[in-house]
Amino acid sequence: MIAVLGLVVGVVAGLLVRPEVPAVVEPYLPIAVVAALDAVFGGLRAMLDGIFVDKVFVVSFLSNVVVAALIVFLGDKLGVGAQLSTGVVVVLGIRIFSNAAAIRRHVFRA
Amino acid sequence: MPLANPEPVPEPAPRPEPGPSPVSAGGQVAPGRPAESTAGGTAGAGAQPPQDGPSGWTGAEAPSEPPEPSGRQRLRAGLWPPRITRAQLIVAVLLFGLGLGLAIQVRSTSDNSALRGARQEDLVRILDELDDRTQRLEEEKTRLGAQRAELENSSDQAEEARKQTQEKERQLGILAGTVAAQGPGITVTVTDSAGAVEPDMLLDAIQELRAAGAEAIQVNGVRVVAGTYFSGEAGAIEVDGRKIGAPYRFTVIGRPQDLEPALNIPGGVVQTLEKEQATVTVDRSEKIVVDALRPAERPDYARSSSQ
The missing domain is CATH 3.30.70.1880 (Protein of unknown function DUF881)
Known part of the structure; x- marks a missing residue:
């Protein structure tokens, strides 16, 4: 419950406060958000499986974000930023879908 | 109190159960997260007992609940009675960050057209196109301006010629008697x-x-x-x-x-x-x-x- 509240508060704060994102971080934000979403879905699935560990969640969340940003950064340096970020989004999207399927199986038993 | 004695016996029984099951579940989860399965076994077990443990007689229900804590029940248990645990707080903090990033990203993409989220090379390309377009339009403007000057000039000339013709017509009209x-x-x-x-x-x-x-x-x-x-x-x-x-x-x-x-x-x-x-x-x-x-x-x- 607290976790859901945290998400809601974050969205509201982002919409209301309208913080300025430094230009250096800006290109990596979308990918980082998708990576974080993947981690959250993985954590939700783990919770439903009864194997949730906060430490693992924190580490996987942060490492997902960092690795995704790193890949995009590297891609930009190599000149294939657009393609690489597309690839990252595709991979993360597939993982999100499979996690969502597992969650669905738990919640709806279908 | 006599009931309290038999309880401790069935209680340990459910504990081992979550242990092995995560291992099998962990196998499905993701190959990239083997650590979670082992750690999850201890954490999943550690998160639940504090609820059941302290209260004496709630243990009476324990035999019916522990056998299959399904995913739905776990979700409901995690959601409704809002408990402030370390895990909840940490997840809340992380989700706050996620929500913040999400909102900022959504806002910035909806805010300033497509340029804000565009990549560097795209921006350079767009800038080039704009430069080209500006140059083309500038050329067109010059061309049209010259045309306009020409037309004005010629219309001036035509006007002058028309005036002269009228004047001449009037003069000739006097000679020919067609005007007073x-x-x-x-x-x-x-x-x-x-x-x-x-x-x-x-x-x-x-x-x-x-x-x-x-x-x-x-x-x-x-x-x-x-x-x-x-x-x-x-x-x-x-x-x-x-x-x-x-x-x-x-x-x-x-x-x-x-x-x-x-x-x-x-x-x-x-x-x-x-x-x-x-x-x-x-x-x-x-x-x-x-x-x-x-x-x-x-x-x-x-x-x-x-x-």
Whole structure:
């Protein structure tokens, strides 16, 4: 419950406060958000499986974000930023879908 | 209290159960997260007991609950009674960050068109395109400006030519008798009481006036032009086929100082007419109006040889 509240508060704060994102971080934000979403879905699935560990969640969340940003950064340096970020989004999207399927199986038993 | 004794025995039983099951579940989860399966086993077990442990008699329900804590039940348990645990707080903090990033990203993409989220090379390309477009438009502007200047110029010229043509038409119209004219001049009145004035005398008067620089002449309402002729006989004179009677009134536009002496020269028009018992009066005026008109006739054969 607290976790859901945290998400809601974050969205509201982002919409209301309208913080300025430094230009250096800006290109990596979308990918980082998708990576974080993947981690959250993985954590939700783990919770439903009864194997949730906060430490693992924190580490996987942060490492997902960092690795995704790193890949995009590297891609930009190599000149294939657009393609690489597309690839990252595709991979993360597939993982999100499979996690969502597992969650669905738990919640709806279908 | 006797019930409390048998309980501890079944309680340990459910504990091992979550242990092995995560291992099998962990195998499905993701190959990338093997650590979670082992860690999850201990954490999953550690998160639940604090609820059941402290209260004495809730343990009575324990035998029914622990056997299959399904995913749905776990979700409900995690959601509804809001408990402040370390895990919840940490996840809340992380999710707060996620929500923040999500909101910022959504806002920035919806905010400033597509440019804000665009990549560097895309921006460079867009900038190049804009530069090209600006250059093209600039060229077009220059071209159109030149065209406009040209058109203005030519329309000025056309206007000037039109004015000149109109002016010329007016001048020629005065000569051809198609427009009215006004200006300084004289009025010559010939009263022919004896009826002895011949047409050729009037023609002489016209010739004399023309020689003296008359620019527009009318006789008794008939405009005198290049093709004007006098016919008939004394008392029944015709000008261009129209009969006119005495007194004969010449309205002449020209320089009065030239016209009057021209008529009055010895042996001139006035003396000739006075010999026929006609009286001639000449009046100078600063404003003579010659308003008898002739229709503009298009010549049948003669054509302008100039363009």
